[in-house]
Amino acid sequence: MSAAPKQIPPRAGFEWEKLAFDLYPTSGFAKYVWTAETGEWGPVEWVKEPYLNLHVGNVGLNYGASVFEGLKAFRHADGHIRIFRPKDNAARLNHSADAVSMPALPEELFLEGVHLAVARNGDLVPPHAPNAVNGSLYIRPLMFASGANLILAPPSEFTFIVYVTPTGSLYGAAGTKAPAIDAFVIEKFDRAAPRGNGSAKLAGNYAPTFKHAAAAKKAGYPLTMHLDSATRTYVDEFSTSNFLAIKKQADASQRKTLVVPESESILKSVTTKAIIQIAKDFGWAVERRRVLFQEVKDGLFEEVAACGTAAALTPVRSITYHDSPETTKKVSIGDGENAGPGFLSILTQLTGIQSGVQEDKHDWVWPKAGVDGSV
Missing domain, CATH: 3.30.470.10 (Aminotransferase class 4, branched-chain amino acid transferase, N-terminal domain)
Known part of the structure; x- marks a missing residue:
């Protein structure tokens, strides 16, 4: 033994x-x-x-x-x-x-x-x-x-x-506290080319976003977002994290549906993989597909969140984009202020597993006995 x-x-x-x-x-x-x-x-x-x-x-x-x-x-x-x-x-x-x-x-x-x-x-x-x-x-x-x-x-x-x-926390979210934040769509810069290396975590993928993120933050947007480079009509991801959404339900009896954008340019987040499994454990439906930005504009999502190791699960309360070279439009999400109940329930379960207060049904934490301080 x-x-x-x-x-x-x-x-x-x-x-x-x-x-x-x-x-x-x-x-x-x-x-x-x-x-x-x-x-x-x-x-x-x-x-x-x-x-x-x-x-x-x-x-x-x-x-x-x-x-x-x-x-x-x-x-x-x-x-x-x-x-x-x-x-x-x-x-x-x-x-x-x-x-x-x-x-x-x-x-x-x-x-x-x-x-x-x-x-x-x-x-x-x-x-x-x-x-x-x-x-x-x-x-x-x-x-x-x-x-x-x-x-x-x-x-x-x-x-x-x-x-x-x-x-x-990267954005001020910790545990079950998750203040919703504002995002801005970067439209004059492409993070990754089609059939490029967007799915790889290369150091060079990040530095080019610094100045755009800094300008957005100065304007009051802590988070920046990228559309697909080929058509700029599909959602790719945020500069620091994946994009996740929960569809609006016609009535409370409908299953919640988690929407996860699919693209060769998206970094495959380990946290996103965990959230997909948690959503399935909750009995939610999961759609992994290309997501038109028009769906965001049309208000088809009741909740949106940024997801990644550093960002954890950070709810997004608004997404602002240029509707012309000189003007912008703001899409409010949920009540336009606070984190929604769907992603808060996911975050509670995720951080509960990470901190050991929820059952680790999928063997995600390692090593099972704990890190050995004698090495």
């Missing part, structure tokens, strides 16, 4: 009530290196300083060969720490890596690196609270082409690291 994993208590004196979505000092990060000479990933190295020593000609910085993931660890009521759906992130990392000619990373190495980074920084996992209202430990696996090349070709070295930071 194997020994029980060693518990790691929360750090004493940390001001958990002030936890923001930010980077905090940690005990270090896990690092692996792949070389063409061996054709495989080397053993893990623990790096205490938050820095990397790189050749100026590394392909990651010069040509953008960099991919990443985001997932979270939560403290349960038994004091143990568990991670939400890391195997799904391992699979998506390899999908992204393939898009930019990187070697595949074995799932067991991904899990080893994630477990080690969490275990050695376990004191930065916030204290347990139902529905994770105290926050979580955000985990950032990152793979990039660390070898140098001047020609446009993969180098002979790649690096995979896992670092962490304790975080609060």
Whole structure:
């Protein structure tokens, strides 16, 4: 019989009530290196300083060969720490890596690196609270082409690291509290081309949205949204997260219907996968299809939400778009102010599973016994 994993208590004196979505000092990060000479990933190295020593000609910085993931660890009521759906992130990392000619990373190495980074920084996992209202430990696996090349070709070295930071909510939503926010449609910039790499979590997919998001935020819109690049008539996703909607019901006797946009340009969110399953568990219908933006304009959705690891499930109360080059129109969703009951029920169940207060029927939390602080 194997020994029980060693518990790691929360750090004493940390001001958990002030936890923001930010980077905090940690005990270090896990690092692996792949070389063409061996054709495989080397053993893990623990790096205490938050820095990397790189050749100026590394392909990651010069040509953008960099991919990443985001997932979270939560403290349960038994004091143990568990991670939400890391195997799904391992699979998506390899999908992204393939898009930019990187070697595949074995799932067991991904899990080893994630477990080690969490275990050695376990004191930065916030204290347990139902529905994770105290926050979580955000985990950032990152793979990039660390070898140098001047020609446009993969180098002979790649690096995979896992670092962490304790975080609060990206948009101010925590646990069962989810203040609805306003979104703005970006129409002068395309996030991903048709048949491009929108479905891969490439570092280069995000930086081009910064200035557009900053301008929207300055105008009062915390969230920005993208339509399809080919016709600009279909909903793709928000800049930080997936788009989800609940259809309006003709009467209360109808089943609720969760609508999930389908597109080759949409990043396949692990959180969205969980929400789809939760909706099915609730007995809702689920429509996975192309979603015309005209459906939003026509007010066919009673609720809309942004969904992702960082965003969690953030209700959207309005979407504003340009109806002409000079003027805009605002579509109010629900009562135009607050989060709706449908997504609040989903959020309560999701964060309940993550924090261990709801049954984990689908084996989403890992490891079952908890992260072992003795590693």
